[in-house]
Amino acid sequence: MTDATNDKFDWAAPAFQAGLRKRKRNELWLKTLGLGAISIAFAMLLLLVGSLISTGYHAFTQTHLEIAVHFDPELIDADAPERGNYRQILSDTMHKEFSDVADDRDELRKLTKILSNRAQFTVRDRAVANPGVIGQTVKINVPVSDPYDQLNKGLINPETPEENRRLKDDEIANFNKLVDAGFVTKPLNWALLTNADSRFPEVAGLKGAIIGSAYALLVCFLLSFPVGIGAAIYLEEFAPKNRISDLIEININNLAAVPSVVFGLLGLAVFIGWFGMPRSVPFVGGMTLALMTLPTIIIATRAALKAVPPSIREAALGVGASKQQVVFGHVLPLAMPGILTGTIIGLAQALGETAPLLLIGMNAFITSAPSTPFDSATALPTQIFIWADSPERGFVSRTSAAILVLLTFLITMNAIAIYLRHKFERKW
Known part of the structure; x- marks a missing residue:
């Protein structure tokens, strides 16, 4: 027994060397699989972007x-x-x-x-x-x-x-x-950005879709940002910890994983069916996207509030601040970078959603850009859907070009979120 036990800790023992070689092989396999997975993902990304550029660059000239x-x-x-x-x-x-x-x-x-x-x-x-x-x-x-x-x-x-x-x-x-x-x-085909949609590919543009998406995101932000932050602050700082608050938290986490088409059905039934709002308008699209973005903002805000050290709260309470003063004067400002990051990521996700907007009719053929959020319009994802379904050969390159424009907006929004996180992030 003593000899066998000593062999396990003897670097020169054959059993120890065999175990070491086996561990190194397993580690090598793990690294190889990880590098292979990253390489495949990177290759797929290059293939996707390359195919879009090779097809869509024709649309940037006319x-x-x-x-x-x-x-x-x-x-x-x-x-x-x-x-x-x-x-x-x-x-x-x-x-x-x-x-x-x-x-x-x-x-x-x-x-x-x-x-x-x-x-x-x-x-x-x-x-x-x-x-x-x-x-x-x-x-x-x-x-x-x-x-x-x-x-x-x-x-x-x-x-x-x-x-x-x-x-x-x-x-x-x-x-x-x-x-x-x-x-x-x-x-250069500036008409791709300055013209609205058209039945003729040579003059069709994304102006109406870009403005429609901007209006929808503006409405989404104005509704989801204050409501989401308010709900998160209450649940995290003021709500009593009981079964009701636990049930609400579980449902919020479940809503964040619900497919976006369900929110489109909800918007169709409530905003258009019950309230009688018009179809194909960015205001209704923004309200529908706000329903989808709310869980993401609430979860991100609660995570940012939890990241603030308890010592901040205890110090403020120790000098006589009220609970409200602690939250809004100390905790919330320190959590705001994380809140903004989560909000921007949620809005970027909303910008790329197609299913909810299709269900409320924002895929209509609109030949003029909207002047207000209450005018009929399309959005970038639905405009891509319309052009992809068009039989004209010229819309093939314009579809890829529109996807590149959408990806540019998404990358920009994510870059802003990363910048804000690194600019204002505090390490405790």
């Missing part, structure tokens, strides 16, 4: 045509420029560039299809903004239609058999003439 437009006074009402026949003006402009098709209406119609259907409104807006251009010839950049935009970006291969592509040989030849003449440009 093909334009720089043409000399003659604002024919016979086709424009000088007293009301918005009533002009700008479609005919663009048709006449294309006719001048291709004078050899003067007697062929079908060919002329094909030429006008090079321009986006929204190009006439670009010309109209120029005349409305500056009526002095009526009667003059002015160079204007107008977007081309989606098939020609795809062609210019290399997404349509001219070598593909003619029957298998959207543009025929003569249409490609006409566009190449404009390219050779130097009329075609491909600037």
Whole structure:
């Protein structure tokens, strides 16, 4: 017995060396599995981001045509420029560039299809903004239609058999003439951020969705932040510790794990069904997201309050401060960095939610940005859903670009949360 026991603690004993080798192998396997898991996760992340960038970068540029437009006074009402026949003006402009098709209406119609259907409104807006251009010839950049935009970006291969592509040989030849003449440009597509949604991919943008998300998050913050902090302070500092408070705490923790679609059903039933509020408005969307964010804020606030050392409370009480003065004058300011961090993370989670907003109708086709939280609007997640479901080829790249924009907002919000945590965090 004594010899066997001594062998276990003898570094040179074979049994001890065998056990040591086994432990090192197990440790090596654990490290290998951990590094493998991290490598797989990192590779999946790179694959996701890489696929989004490779598909979405096309949407950050847009093909334009720089043409000399003659604002024919016979086709424009000088007293009301918005009533002009700008479609005919663009048709006449294309006719001048291709004078050899003067007697062929079908060919002329094909030429006008090079321009986006929204190009006439670009010309109209120029005349409305500056009526002095009526009667003059002015160079204007107008977007081309989606098939020609795809062609210019290399997404349509001219070598593909003619029957298998959207543009025929003569249409490609006409566009190449404009390219050779130097009329075609491909600037940054600021319209992706400054335009609202459209049925035409070349002019569709995220302005309405961004503003709709901003309004929804504002409503969500104004409702969930004070209510969440108030509930957390009461439960942590003032509520008696009994079965009722334990039941409330359990339910709050359970609500934080409830799928978001359940909150969407609750918002649909209560806000729209019972209260009769309108669908597709950011105000209702923000109220629904507030229901989902409340448990997260309450849990984060209680954790921040618990992190404040008891000595702070005892010292304040020792100098004669009341319970209320202790909480609001000493504990809450010290816990505020953690509270803000949890709140921002909760809002970032709300920004990326789609299911609740779909259930309350924030996936409608809205062609203008909302002016107030009570105007119909979409949000970034639902706009991505709409574009992903669209059959037009141009919306494929715009869907990926919209996801990149959403990820940018999410990363920014999380970066702000990390900054606040490191900036104001105190170590006791």
